[in-house]
Amino acid sequence: MGWSGNKRGEGGGDSRRGYHHGNLREALIEAALDLIKAKGPAGFTFAETARSAGVSPAAPYRHFRDRDALMADVARQGFERFEQFLSTAWNDARPDAFTALGNIGKAYLAFARTEPAYYSAMFEAGIPLEDHPELRQAGERAFAIVRKAAEALSADLPGKPPALMMALHIWALAHGIASLFARGDSGRRSLPMSPEDLLEAAVLIYLQGLGHKG
Amino acid sequence: MGWSGNKRGEGGGDSRRGYHHGNLREALIEAALDLIKAKGPAGFTFAETARSAGVSPAAPYRHFRDRDALMADVARQGFERFEQFLSTAWNDARPDAFTALGNIGKAYLAFARTEPAYYSAMFEAGIPLEDHPELRQAGERAFAIVRKAAEALSADLPGKPPALMMALHIWALAHGIASLFARGDSGRRSLPMSPEDLLEAAVLIYLQGLGHKG
DNA sequence: AGCCCATGTGAAGAGCTCTTACATCACTTC
DNA sequence: GAAGTGATGTAAGAGCTCTTCACATGGGCT
Numbered sequence: 001m002g003w004s005g006n007k008r009g010e011g012g013g014d015s016r017r018g019y020h021h022g023n024l025r026e027a028l029i030e031a032a033l034d035l036i037k038a039k040g041p042a043g044f045t046f047a048e049t050a051r052s053a054g055v056s057p058a059a060p061y062r063h064f065r066d067r068d069a070l071m072a073d074v075a076r077q078g079f080e081r082f083e084q085f086l087s088t089a090w091n092d093a094r095p096d097a098f099t100a101l102g103n104i105g106k107a108y109l110a111f112a113r114t115e116p117a118y119y120s121a122m123f124e125a126g127i128p129l130e131d132h133p134e135l136r137q138a139g140e141r142a143f144a145i146v147r148k149a150a151e152a153l154s155a156d157l158p159g160k161p162p163a164l165m166m167a168l169h170i171w172a173l174a175h176g177i178a179s180l181f182a183r184g185d186s187g188r189r190s191l192p193m194s195p196e197d198l199l200e201a202a203v204l205i206y207l208q209g210l211g212h213k214g
Numbered sequence: 215m216g217w218s219g220n221k222r223g224e225g226g227g228d229s230r231r232g233y234h235h236g237n238l239r240e241a242l243i244e245a246a247l248d249l250i251k252a253k254g255p256a257g258f259t260f261a262e263t264a265r266s267a268g269v270s271p272a273a274p275y276r277h278f279r280d281r282d283a284l285m286a287d288v289a290r291q292g293f294e295r296f297e298q299f300l301s302t303a304w305n306d307a308r309p310d311a312f313t314a315l316g317n318i319g320k321a322y323l324a325f326a327r328t329e330p331a332y333y334s335a336m337f338e339a340g341i342p343l344e345d346h347p348e349l350r351q352a353g354e355r356a357f358a359i360v361r362k363a364a365e366a367l368s369a370d371l372p373g374k375p376p377a378l379m380m381a382l383h384i385w386a387l388a389h390g391i392a393s394l395f396a397r398g399d400s401g402r403r404s405l406p407m408s409p410e411d412l413l414e415a416a417v418l419i420y421l422q423g424l425g426h427k428g
Numbered sequence: 429a430g431c432c433c434a435t436g437t438g439a440a441g442a443g444c445t446c447t448t449a450c451a452t453c454a455c456t457t458c
Numbered sequence: 459g460a461a462g463t464g465a466t467g468t469a470a471g472a473g474c475t476c477t478t479c480a481c482a483t484g485g486g487c488t
Contacts, residue, residue: 020465020466020467021466021467022466024466024467055467055468056467056468056469058467058468058469059466059467059468062465062466062467063466
C-alpha cells in the first residue's frame, strides 16, 4: 500500500534519469487522466497510455493486470478525492447545516466540472462494481458524507424524515444536474441559469417540502 | 428514406439468399443494440457489429461513416422512442396533472430499465452534440414532454413557479435516480426502496415545497 | 436489353493486446 | 563495500481486430 514515495532521490523536474521510471504507477494514472479528459473514457488504450508515459507498451503490465484494472484504480482515486472534496465542503456542519449542505452541492458540481476525467471514470466508465469491491467501498465512503449531512438536517425537520432517503434524493439531484448540464466546458444543453443555481433552488424547494423554514 | 421494405420478394425467414442484404442499415442498428446491452456502450466495434449482422467487416461503411455515426443514429432512434414513451405516460394530463406527472416518472425509470441499450447510447456514449444536430433536436423534443407537464402543474401552484425550472429539476432527479440506481439488473447500489418509490417520494416532496396540497 | 450506381466482398496494412526471454537497477546481506 | 536477489523495464513476436482499398454483383431506370 505504501506507494506514495518516489524512490529516486529527487533533485529536479528531470523525469527519467535511469533505466527505471521510478514512479510509473502514478505516471500511468496521470497519463490515463489526460487521455480520458481529451478523448473520453472509451478513448484510450493500454498501449497509448504507456506511450504517453514514455515507456514501452509492456511496462504497464507490471503495475496493472489490464486496462480495466487501470481504469478502476483511476476511479477509486477519484472517489477518494471526491470524498475529501465533499468533506471539506461540509466542514462539520459549519456555519450551519443548511449552508453546509449548499456547499456540498456546489462542491459536487465543481468536482464534475473541474475534474471531468475523474468524474467520467467514476460514473461513466461502466466498471462492474462486483469485480472491484474496493471501488464500491470508496464510493460508499463518499456517499457517507452526504448521508451525514442529511442526518444533521433531518434532526431539525418536523417528523425527522429518513436521512437515508434524503441523502439519496440529494445525491440523485446533484448527479443528474452534473451529468446533464455541468459536463466539460461545451455544456450539453443551454440553461436559463447556472447549474449551481439550479441545484441550489432544487434543494431549497425540496427542504421546504420537508418543512424547512425558509 | 423509403427504407422499410425488403427488396427481395420471397417469403420465409431465410435471412440472406442473395448478394445484397436488403435491409442492412436497420439490421446493423439492431445488432448494435444487442451488443450495447451485452457489453456496454464502449464494448462493441464496427467490425463486430458487421459480424453479428452476418456481413463482411467492410459492409457497414456503406451506411455509416464510422462507429460514432452508428451510435448517434441509435441514440436518435432512442430519443424518438423515449419521446413516445413519455408522451403516452403523460396522456394529456389525464386523469389529472399530478397523477400524470407520476406516470412520466415511472415511464422514465421503466425506459432506463427495459431499454438499457438505448439509454446508454443516449446519455452515456459521450456523443458530441455539436456534431449531431438532429440528435440534439430529438433530445429536446423528448424534454418538451416534461416541460409541458411542468407547465400544467405550475398553473395550479401558488405564485406559478417557472415551468422550465421545474422541468429541469424533475428531469435531473429522474435522470440521477435512473443513472445511479435503475441500471441493468445488477443494480449498482442497494436501496431501502425501489427506484420508482424513491422518485415518487422526491417529486411529492418537491411539489409540496412549491405549495402543492398533498 | 443495357447502363449505372448503390451495395457487399476479399485482401492487405496498421495498430492493439498479451506473452516470453532478457536487461538493468535498488536494496539487502555478508 | 561487493555479490546476490527481486522488482522493474525492454525487445520481439504471435494472434487478433479495425479500417481502407480495388473489385464484384445485381436491382432499377431509360
